[in-house]
Amino acid sequence: MAALALDSHIAPPAIVLQVGESERPSARGGRLLPPGFLSTSGSQIVDAAGRSVRIASIGWNGTDSPPGAVLAGLWRVSYRTVLDSIVGGGFNTVRIPWTDAGLDARLNGYNDRLGWIHTSLNWDLVADPAPDANGHYRYVTTMQLFDKVVSYAGQIGLKVIFDHHNNEGTEQKNGLWFDLGPGSASRDGGVKGRVTAETFRQNWQRIARAFAGNATVIGFDLHNEPNGEKGRITWGDGGPTDIKAMCESVGSAIQSVNKDALIICPGPFFYAPPPPASGMDPKYAAPAGNLTAAGTNPVKLPIANKLVYTVHEYPDEVSDIARFGLAQSGTDYVDRMNRSWGYLVRDNIAPVWIGEMGSSLRTPADRDWAASLIGYMTGEYARQGGPAFGPGQQPISASWWLIGPSNDPPYGIQTEWGIGNYRPEQQDITDRMLMR
Template identity: 30%
Template sequence: MFRSLRRALCAAAAALLLPLAGVQTAAHADPADALDRAAAAAAPGAGYWHTSGRQILDAAGQPVRIAGINWFGFETANHTPHGLWARDYKSMIDQMKSLGYNTIRLPYSDDLFKSGTVPNSIDFSGGKNADLQGLGSLQIMDRIVAYAGQGGLKVVLDRHRPDAAGQSALWYTSAVPESTWIANLKALATRYRGNPTVIGIDLHNEPHDPACWGCGDTTRDWRLAAQRAGNAVLSVNPELLVFVEGVQTFNGVSGWWGGNLMGVAQYPVQLDVPNRVVYSAHDYATSVAQQSWFSDPSFPANMPGIWDKYWGYIFKQNIAPVWIGEFGTTLQSTIDQKWLAALVSYLRPTGTYGADSISWTFWSWNPNSGDTGGILKDDWTTVDTVKDGYLASVKAPGFAGGGGDPGDPGDPGDPGDPGGGTAACTAAYTVSSDWGGGFNAEVKVTNSGTTPLKSWKTTWTWPGTQKITNMWNASYTQSGSTVTASNAAHNGTIAVGASASFGFGGTPGGGGTPTVSCMAT
């Protein structure tokens, strides 16, 4: 996204500057143990990933798909993910999972590697973020990666900026030369070696003019730089995926920053380790900036052709996998709503596990992205169910969790464990808006049992003539005033103590807050 137009980053209301003391050395899983787990795992997503044609495959060769979310902050002057001034990081990650996101893209800047960098704006009151107190930024990243992996999520690290001051067109600046960029990429690849929660690194965010693709000028040719950096990363951790974004302009044709991958057809990225390249594009709507295609009389029918030209052909011609690393909008304009609906349709999954489709991470989890907003509202807790609802049909299955061999049916807490756990759930109904003629509401389903839920069903009865007009993140039937809603494919599995939500609109208003029953199915 054009960063000059980008985020009005909110200041932390409860800023707490931390001393860089008591830093603990990150513990990394033994590589051999990780390989053993990958070989044993039956669930899709286990172990490290690689590519085959346009597909991404897990360690067992099963197709997988990234359907994730961007959580920014490490790249800013806070040097830690945003929102920790409001909530505990574990609850944030639990909520991401409950909504059906299976991957977190974590932007960072090279400031994280400077000795004077101190994370700030973290609330430790009431036990929140207690295990982050006294840690440096990289140690906080370790904790986030560890907890995400424990919950079965994957992580992509994104070198977003050379420093917290802002975006750079090229992968280097006078203050952060290419040598520093590569050294820090290698440091991260080494840090998480043997930990397949971190599946790869996005080498540099949104290269743009004067960056070129295939021009041969080593000071501007992003494709050549990506090869140098990708080979450096793989020299210390050959299991990682290497995510390579596009540029702004190729052969005189311009698009979004990082969104133009037209040059791949003639100049593909070639790395020393095969089957590791995933091409990444960014795509946005008018809340970020105007583009010529938005004013085309055929909009939005013209959009699939635009996407095919810039990056979709890579996927359609089976050249390599494609990942839309960022896309987002405030959804305030009709054009933006039509754009997002068209893009979701373009991304709609096909094939086993939806693998014959394009991967994605939505921008953003954070509400404080000035020109897109986020999945969370400004309180850092409430979900924008309309925005999240657009993505429901392109979410993907979750991945194997950590904390033991996922292939071992005797592992405590394993969904397949016949050890006598009780499956149970509760549901809470909340009206988010009621304007008389209609209303929006949300139901939050919580696993109140002692074993993970595999699927669930909720039922309620309105006192009047209310009818559902649309529902997201669940399917439903209605008989008279009684509604039965069941989980969608992506949110049926709920860990013990975790929650999943779905939302809906209805008419007329005035239905109040009925009691909802919940059943594990």
């Protein structure tokens, strides 16, 4: 696509922030993660010295869309500015999505180059300084973009988690992590998919190998929002849609080429109780992710102290849980978190990272949700069976959704791209996510 013309209303290129290892220039109370890779100890995430840390991240969307899509905001500001704004907000990590189609665009019949980049502010994302006959620039590929982002994130002390978001650049209609082969009926409306379970595994190895030994990249979130309602996902039956088996197979493949990163395994979404044969507790719904079986039938990896589980917690504004009769605040909400995933932290079994949470916080119900969730994460509901945290321990790690402005719920944490412009009602919540 054609480069956008330079606009006088667009912010100038970002100035590199001089960030220390243990403090933020924004003085929001957040702290950067220590240098090096992370591991786990019981329900805590720890640094190389064994000290508990808290991943306080934010999502950056864009590369979860069809091939050619770039990280959001790069049509208006530089990628450095976006990363600086994440650090300025007090966060220590950014979660970045990828898709199989975007990673291997040429193999799938797509243009493998990105588009909609503000050339003047992102000149190093131009692959050829000479435009074509139509005045269009040729931009870098998705992987080359990721290389640039990781490099600059490392310079400012920000960590990165990569997230497999979908196969083809749109919502995964079958609820699975692949759309072709045994267990997958179709991609969408009978259209044959392109990504097998083996292709998915190999693509993860490709990303893991690309960043092996790079301590900026601390984790791999294996798949975004697997939906058990659609794909009949199971836990531990050994079939093609067994998510525990997927985490073990793909996690092992990643560890064979990258032994340092955290392997982040999702619980499948069930808005109604799962079938009795699912391997998960059939008595309860788990719309944030069903990890009821992970305590007694855990994911096992060759390098055991690298496993983190993940769920996504949203209010009805985003998750549409009210029509299922599910609470989004108060005692019933706490009980559901305890059953679905919180027990893993409470009983010191494994860490859980809330890979997405967010709300526009426009209504009392949204604000009640935020108060309940952030209180649960920080140990305020221990008397109701929630986790508690002792001296030297960190509360539950999480990732806010999302950086930048957005016109769709949940609205982004900023009103405009650039450094600053944070919505105070959202930052009141995200400030409580920061490492203490």
